[in-house]
Amino acid sequence: MKLYSLQYLIRKYFRLPRKKLWIAALKVNRWPVNWWDEEVEARRKKEENRQNKIKSLYPSNGKQK
Numbered sequence: 001m002k003l004y005s006l007q008y009l010i011r012k013y014f015r016l017p018r019k020k021l022w023i024a025a026l027k028v029n030r031w032p033v034n035w036w037d038e039e040v041e042a043r044r045k046k047e048e049n050r051q052n053k054i055k056s057l058y059p060s061n062g063k064q065k
Contacts, residue, residue, distance in 0.1 A: 007019075
C-alpha cells in the first residue's frame with residue numbers, strides 16, 4: 001500500500017493546481033492594481049471642502065466656550 005502525501009491528496013480531491021506552477025502563472029498574468037479609489041477620493045475631498053467652508057464662515061477668535 002502506497003502512502004500519499006497530504007498535499008497530493010488535497011490537490012487530487014479538491015482540484016487545486018500545483019503550487020509552483022500556480023505561482024509562476026500568477027507572476028506572468030498580473031492584474032492591474034488600483035492604488036486608489038475615485039469614489040473614496042471624491043468623498044474625502046468633499047469632506048475637506050466642507051471643513052474649509054465651515055472654517056471660513058465661522059472663524060475662531062481664539063476664545064473657547
